[in-house]
Amino acid sequence: MAIEKMKYVSLSCSKSHLNEMLEMIGKSQPIHPILASQLVEDKEGVLLNEENPYDSYAQSFQNIGHMVGCVLKEKEPTGTYSEAEIQNYIAELNHEFGLDTNGEVEILSEDDEKALHELAPLGFERMKEAQYLNFGLGRLPLDSYKKISLYAGESFSIHKLHSNNQYVWLVYVTSDAYLKRTQKIFHSLFFEPIQIPAFDREKRVQECRWKMMDVYSYCLKQSSILKLYPYVLKKDERYEFDGFVPARKIQSFKALFKDVSIQEKEPSEVSIPCPTILRNNWFTRPFELFVEMYGLPKYDDFDPTSFVAVTYSLIFGIMFGDLGQGLVLAILGFLLEKKAKLFGIIARVGVTSSIFGFLYGSVFGLEEVLNPIHQQIFNVREKLLDVMDGSNTMGLLISAVLLGASLILITMLMNIWNNARHKRWIEVFLSQNGMVGFGFYGFILVAIGARTLYGISLTSLPFMIVFVYLPLLCFLLKERFEAVVEGHSFKPSEGWLGYVVQNFFEVFEILLSFVTNSLSYLRVGGFILSHAGMMLVVMTLMKMTGTAGIVVFIIGNIFVMGLEGLIVGIQTLRLEYYEMFSRYYTGGGTKFVAYSTKSAD
Structure with a gap:
């Protein structure tokens, strides 16, 4: 439903508490750290350049454990070890277990x-x-x-x-x-x-296990601390670590630290781009997958997930309307939802497919089983909407275009609202997806509707000047108004003739995009007919195969659910990206990545 609020935090401490602070940061994990190299441009300080030998030491212990059949698990180390002690202990283990020659040992079956x-x-x-x-x-x-x-x-x-x-x-x-x-x-x-070993290796491994795990855990701990050094900026005698923390976790995060100075700032007060965390409800959360595929919103932008969830579910359901197949998709999706977000999406579009399948009167391609229910509920002669009736075809296609036109207008309003939030007034008023574009496109739709339904013509000169000629002029001069806002001359450097010739084709492209975007929604009506047609083929084959008809019925439904479901899913996503996102959404945000020692590997 929204983008989670963040806080920018700066932690600083003396050298004696540096490792303690970094160790706690590595354990807490609600912080998105900022590399010190990014901070040094705005703040005076020195980067820490420390080698990390403990990573290779830990790897050596893992190799030894693998060779001698000892599984090493990380724990809280009980002691501290110098590098010399660690190196000597590794050499001792290699020698004792016969691993001196390139760490190799005779592999026994x-x-x-x-x-x-x-x-x-x-x-x-x-x-x-x-x-x-x-x-x-x-x-x-x-x-x-x-x-x-x-x-x-x-x-x-x-x-x-x-x-x-x-x-x-x-x-x-x-x-x-x-x-x-x-x-x-x-x-x-x-x-x-x-070869007969010099001693009982299994017994000796058990004797060495505790110390090996202790030294190994100490190496992991030191390695995780040193991995955070690139995020530390030294300023005088203080060591600073900066990052972003979710606002709802800021108090619990601050409570973890002692002897550490912590300063809070709003993300708008710093030049570092703030990462984004999407927070959505149960229904819309799986559709974050599609938003992330296109690009996360910036922190100061808005989250389109809810709009995507509603429109994607609606359009998919319209195109894939079948009560039985929709219920199968919904059940499978809900059962596997915890596996991946994609299954959550399948569950939700399965529900909308079931709803529209009920309205179409279709159950696994059987087009007449719901007729008695429709006749009783909707008081119709046969069923509410027979998509296979030729007399309904033109109505379906026109309805699909009207649905697309409505979504185009809604996305224009969303674009106007979003640009107004950021005070991008040229985009609000003069762009093809701004107020001028909304008025132009809306007038064209109203004019066509008035002419078709009521025979009223709205092409008189006053209407044409306000809703057609003036918007076209705004599209043509938008670039020059932007130049004025940026402090440049209204007159183009290449002269008015060259400017008009060049931008004429851009205006023509805008007009063409309005037409093609509207007609693109014809695919919605087309796939309604396509789905019904494929099921008609399945029903025909079932009748032709006699006693084997039930097998054909089952396989046919599985085939249609797989193939048609995939195609409809892709086409609906295409409408989301190319016909809707392109009008109101840009993305470009950075994903919030909570630091952990594993994510740093």
Whole structure:
């Protein structure tokens, strides 16, 4: 319904409280920060240029955790660590877990891990410390494992750990004297060795988990603070951080800070463009999607979402009028509305489609089922509006053009109001979408209506001078009036002949746009007939297929809802953008983006 009110805030503190202030800003998230480089043009100060090594440290911990199977979660760190301590701890972990060579480690399969798990009770440390015994861990193809019995007399023993339908994992043990002989035997059996770790890695990971998470969380915390440094401006011995906060959250935002000076200003008091937050009710909120696609309104502009919601739902419903199909769209849209705004739009246009479908007497393409209800409610012979009756075709098309003309006039009034708010008086009075354009277009419509309905001619000279010739002259001279307002001469620099020749074609284009914009709404009536025609084809095919008719009926309705719904949706959006937005809306606003450490990544 409106654009949310904002406040411009300036936070400043001493160096000793800088990190504390930035940490709280990173957690609070209702502020849209301003880069210090934008502020330094208006305020004297120095930018902070600090490197952020903690980002790479945190990434190193994530890599180590991934390699050793330890999921690191962010928490509130309990200690502080110098860069040297962090670097040494990373090096220690890399060395201990065998990650020294480019951070790589032997990747084990799930079956390998199961075998290691079975072997762990024997004690990896004890196996490594054995002086006269040698252990070998690995897997044998299933066929090779069956041949082990042929070497029953050899000086080694085996212990089966794990198996699947292809391999058997085992560990063998032999003495120093028979090691080479044993290795040769297993090599001939296609033995695939796995390195026995120096310690129980899983156990060691659990022992290191707490400290790894603590140091990792500390790195994330420091990194999030340093990411805010580009928004800080140093002025003397104070550090300033500026941004925009929603007015309704300003008190709770200020309450978060201690030892910080906070100044408030209205957005109009600063040169920095204020970001925009749209606030709309339940019905209109999904249509913010279309407004954002075209361009958010500026902070001091107005929010067109409500107008878009009403006109889009109305036009779509008129073109896609079917009670049954509309209810299907509405149900699906409401069920999936939380997934995306687009489904919310589908739900709402489904409701209007159902309403107009009831008025047309159409339910899944069945054109006669609602006739008894229409006859009882509206006291008509068959039904209220038969769109397939040829005698109604011209009326539908004329009604579509009249609907378009009404919307054009409404958007002109909206443009006049919006320009008057900003005191752009030339646009208010002399533009094609201003008061002169409104009078010109409105007179043409009234003149055509009076001539058609009552045979009255309004083309007498006084009417033509006031409502036609004078507006055309205003269109022609609008550029010169703008020049006078800007302090230039009324006389064009290229001379009046060159000016008139050049702007004559612009005036002709304006006249042509009035015609084409009006006729563009013929598509509304055309799609009413198109939708009914497609359903007539479905009904005809259903009758022709006999017992399979119900299948054709269902598939046909799904096809029409998908194809026709998509086409009608696109055409309605086209009318919104090209025939309406172009008359009263410019966009150009900046989206409010609340700061968070994740959005800064």
